[in-house]
Amino acid sequence: MDTHYPDGITTRFSDAWARKAAAPDAGHDGPVEESAPGATEWAVPGQVGVGPWPGGRGVWPAADRYDPDLLEHGDTRNVVSTYRYWRRDAVAADLAARAHPFHVAIENFGHDHNIGTVVRTANAFAAAGVHIVGRRRWNRRGAMVTDRYLDVHHHADTAGLAAFAARHDLAVVAVDNTPGAQRLETAELPRRCVLLFGEEGPGITEQAREVAALTVSIAQFGSTRSINAGVAAGIAMHAWIRRHADLAAAW
Numbered sequence: 001m002d003t004h005y006p007d008g009i010t011t012r013f014s015d016a017w018a019r020k021a022a023a024p025d026a027g028h029d030g031p032v033e034e035s036a037p038g039a040t041e042w043a044v045p046g047q048v049g050v051g052p053w054p055g056g057r058g059v060w061p062a063a064d065r066y067d068p069d070l071l072e073h074g075d076t077r078n079v080v081s082t083y084r085y086w087r088r089d090a091v092a093a094d095l096a097a098r099a100h101p102f103h104v105a106i107e108n109f110g111h112d113h114n115i116g117t118v119v120r121t122a123n124a125f126a127a128a129g130v131h132i133v134g135r136r137r138w139n140r141r142g143a144m145v146t147d148r149y150l151d152v153h154h155h156a157d158t159a160g161l162a163a164f165a166a167r168h169d170l171a172v173v174a175v176d177n178t179p180g181a182q183r184l185e186t187a188e189l190p191r192r193c194v195l196l197f198g199e200e201g202p203g204i205t206e207q208a209r210e211v212a213a214l215t216v217s218i219a220q221f222g223s224t225r226s227i228n229a230g231v232a233a234g235i236a237m238h239a240w241i242r243r244h245a246d247l248a249a250a251w
Contacts, residue, residue: 079091106199114230125240158207172196197232
């Protein structure tokens with residue numbers, strides 16, 4: 001779906017994000033609520049948004065997906081052009097309709113600071129959902145509010161994630177450089193799956209290994225034993241995209 005803006009629409013650098021601070025999440029086990037406090041979109045040097053819809057209220061688009069406040073004041077959110085001026089719930093609904101049949105899960109039994117990056121990447125690749133396993137509290141700053149447009153689930157333990165996967169016919173695929181893991185580069189990733197990542201440092205837990213139908217590792221050639229969990233998640237998600245996604249549907 002293409003969005004066409006009228007002649008005269010202006011772009012501008014946003015300082016609106018800078019006025020929104022990231023608040024820590026109080027956090028406890030339970031469902032992840034949409035209203036839970038967390039980071040918002042903040043100013044990024046060079047970030048360009050769009051100004052108010054030219055011509056005033058009389059020429060505003062009539063479709064329900066448009067947000068009157070954004071039409072009036074401009075849209076400086078970190079969204080693709082198609083979603084400019086759209087209501088948040090309309091963006092979320094459209095993403096849900098476009099979602100791929102893979103989910104992403106990350107263990108959070110300590111307090112992993114990579115989760116925000118994983119969530120943002122899951123949004124970019126249109127994952128059907130994100131799952132936080134362990135502690136409910138996570139660092140939302142790196143997500144740049146992309147979690148607001150996704151289904152974010154919480155499971156107190158790995159057994160809860162495994163039960164979700166079973167109910168939805170999803171194969172659990174653990175991503176870790178453990179002995180016996182298949183190469184991600186040559187493995188056949190299931191189309192319907194949950195890509196499961198461990199925490200930075202310890203990697204996936206023994207419980208995760210037990211519930212995984214498949215464990216894959218990313219080929220490395222340098223001196224470091226492992227790569228950043230957020231980076232690994234991006235590589236694995238893109239591997240799924242290369243195998244299963246319809247690239248004609250990409251922005």
